Amino acid sequence: MKIDETDIKNRSIEELTADYPFITSYFSDNNLDIEDKNHLSLEDKNHLSLEDYFRTFDEEELEDNAIDVELHYRQIAEFVNQMNAFLGQGEDKVKSVTILPGTDKSGTPENFEKMEIKQGEIICIVGPTGSGKSRLLGDIEWVAQEDTPTKRTVLINNDVPDRKWRFSTSDKLVAQISQNMNFVMDLSVFEFVELHAESRMIKNREVVIKRIIEEGNALAGEKFSPDTPITSLSGGQSRALMIADTAILSKSPIILIDEIENAGIDRKQALELLLSEDKVVLMATHDPILALMGDKRIVIKNGGIHKIIETTEKEREILSTLEEMDRKVLAYRTALRAGEVITEIN
């Protein structure tokens, strides 16, 4: 049941906030103080309609605060409808993403029938610079319907996708974790995760925040506490917290990873955490350990999907050897950091 501007205008603020508790964030983010003593005497405050409330502003105040009353009615109605849709929607899980072929940069049709990516899978994307890796990721994010340069089509759960995947801020298809990201807010780890949980309107907030910090610590080489300012986390700790937060709090069913650096974070465990939260993981990487951890890899050439390779048994054996080598390098790094003298390679 949608509401419109007229409904909004004529209802009392008391009713509005009772029916739509989230509406208070609209008022506060738009600097509309609905408790303002100058505007409302205590007894009429609660029964005042929104229209009456705006009438309490004089011309000068409207101009000074750049308040466009008609625009507010429209925006509030839109906001309430969006939030109701968001809160009321069932879990519409993304179980699979299917890519149907388009053309490469020369206009030649891509040589595959269809490519289905399922929940819990890790897919790597490899190919030279400029070959079209980012474009493929872009096609997925935009749920392309033959309307991108590649003319590819992307289906969700084997069906033509809902438009919300393109435009809704609360239902983004893709979340992204990349190498050169930083935290820029001036908050502690706890406050930061809390802010994110609030914006996602999570119910059992305390529990979720605690879990994220625990998982983040499990991934990071060195531990951090809930009171640590996020800007003073090390590179590894930041990445660990970002991954734990994205895995648990982000609603997006697909996670794009643009290389995860080796230092200071357990990458295998990071991927396992993402998969345990029912995500699809897409990784653009040339790191052999990450690439071989994938179930499949997509080879891009001249803008087109050239090949889809399933990781072979032999490759999995090689992966174990690589991981062993990686573990050794890491051990030496730790030893160096601790001021030890390296005596032998074993």
Next chain:
Amino acid sequence: MNLVTVSGPPSSGKTSVILKTIEALQKRELKTAVAKFDCLYTDDDILYEKAGIPVKKGLSGALCPDHYFISNIEEVVKWGVEKEFDLLVSESAGLCNRCSPYVKGIKAVCVIDNLSGINTPKKIGPMLKSADIVVITKGDIVSQAEREVFASRVNTVNPSAVIMHVNGLTGQGSYELSTLLFNEKESTNTLVGKELRFPMPSALCSYCLGETRIGDEFQVGNVRKMKLGE
């Protein structure tokens, strides 16, 4: 011709986004031009020229840049129509966060960046609140969580806008944006008779007119005093 007004705080990525978006439009063989409005200085016009994009620039100097914009945009539109561009993009910096150069019936894009702080959406007036499309840039340097929180704040102050993430450096998202900017069925050949979406402030005091001396006796016109209390 299609007309799109792009505005946003200084250094939010307007020029970067416009350049990348026009690249995508040029591949579709659409002729696009830019009119750049600024206050004291800009070398954006050189960047556009380098990219082979026809450009006109206007510096408002001592005038309020948004007032200057609205008094000049009609001439710029005439230029665009004469040159038979498919799309004309105006770029202007929102300087005091109070005004916006948006016109009713003309597509309005606001560009803001993830680095500007979580409370920024709250501080920007009609430039953000009445835009049709809000482009958020610099997502490449912040975490997923910050992007999500920032976008949800933008959505709270402007629920009806289309919110897009575009990377001004790599152009990620710019192709997608370009599809929203040009519409074959739309045509704007003049702005005469159209109206601003939101009135500009009626600022006219003695200082607007060149007064430099300080003190009550020199203050005439639209003067307002701070309430300092005790």
